[in-house]
Amino acid sequence: MNSNTISQENDLIAALATPLGSSALAVIRTSGPGCVATVAALTDRPESLARCPGGRIRRAQLRDPQSGRLLDDLMLGIFRAPRSYTGEEAVELFCHGSVPGVQEILALLFRSGFRRAEPGEFTLRAFLAGKVDLTRAEAVQEIVSSRTARGHGLALGRLGGSVEAEVNRFKDRLVGVMAGIALQLDYPEEETGQIPLDREEVARLREGLLQLAASYSAGKLYQEGVTIALAGKTNAGKSSLFNALLKEDRAIVSDIPGTTRDYIESSLDLGGIPLRIFDTAGLRETREILEGEGIRRTGQLLESADLVLYLVDGTRGVTGEETERLARAATGEGPPCVPVWNKADDGACLPAPEGFFPVSARTLQGIEALLEEVRRQVTPEGRYREGSPVIDSLRQRDLLERAAQALFEVERGIQEEMPVDVLSLDVQEAIHALGEITGEVTSADILDAVFQQFCVGK
Secondary structure (H helix, E strand, O other), rough: OOOHHHHHOEEEEEEOOOOOOOOEEEEEEEOOHHHHHHHHHHHHHHHHHOOOOOOOOEEEEEEOOOOOOOOEHHHHHHEEEOOOOOOOEEEEEEEEEEEHHHHHHHHHHOOOOEOOOOOHHHHHHHHOOOOOOHHHHHHHHHHHHHOOHHHHHHHHHHHHHHHHHHHHHHHHHHHHHHHHHHHHHHHOOOOOOOOOOOOOHHHHHHHHHHHHHHHHHHHHHHOEEEEEEEEEOOOOOOOHHHHHOOOOOOOOOOOOOOOOOEEEEEEEOOOOOEEEEOOOOOOOOOHHHHHHHHHHHEEEEEEHHOEEEEEEOOOOOHHHHHHHHHHHOOOOOOOOEEEEEOOOOOOOOOOOOOOOEOOOOOOOOOOHHHHHHHHHHHHHOOOOOOOOOOOHHHHHHHHHHHHHHHHHHHHHHHHHHOHHHHHHHHHHHHHHHHHHOOOOOHHHHHHHHHHHHOOOOO
């Protein structure tokens, strides 16, 4: 996306909407004024397709008009303005998913007057046509990038307008306040009554804005997930626990120290929270070059992880060095750490010290309790209520906090009995911030920042 894209909204655009790779089908999206006739002219039935009403699917042969060579026998989804995703004329080409075939069709479209769509340009056009507000537009990309059913469901709620409705509810109330203030300014000598919003009501509105802003941590959690690293000395059972958490044999398990030379990564859905789990090289002194490099990378990974599961071999007990490491983590040095007492099923296992989670990676004893602790550690605390709208945009959070700060100034102004014209400036600031969230008030720079995160074809 670039700043010129908005001024080029009448261009014919095309892009592949499905991943490029061998598959049964691929979908190519096109949009723009005259789009239907332009695509129809490339088929074996140009006149009938050019007259085809919207909301229809037609079969056609796509041919190179210069050579007459058949490129594909495909289906065309035809849409007429304004009843399309973008609000413009649009054609979707459902072709065979051959990589060379798809590339040939795109090349033909680009030779025939289409240009390659910028990332997010189809959704940008939908926004400019009033088909979606900015919160719904952002939700499109969030749906595409969601990694769990929970994250997908929350993004669908945003696409359905949950955030837009909540923001508009706040904005409508503040617009009513501004109307009352304007009445007092226009007719100061009349009995217009007091400001139609007392300090307690302003505080409730501000608290509601902050509550919605606080949902960002939950939205980010379910959309982006967290990184968890398994750490510990060699042969503590990290690879066995890694396999136990995933319920599959991903990592090689061996009694030979130093088997894991580099970290291994996999994913897990923990109640809708996407987890990236890393099995790392055992921590010890070594002269072996490859193992030493693995340990160095482990150190880097432990610094960047959101949570560390530190394993101790329960049959050997915790060393002084490990006690110091865990004590530093407990004081906030580095990422949070959950101490795990492994091999709890072994007859030689020592009693787990206080604060450790006893588990057996072999029998799965204690695994569910450990996962519940992981969930507790990574789930954000705050004012988010289950079932309430959830945001997943840093832009939206910052604007909600800006609106809340403006209302704080209104609260203070009411308490200090400031003139209504002064109070109106802060109310207007709050309304403006809420308008930026939905895109009612926006700029080309903001649109660029939002839509450049999209995939091409969306």
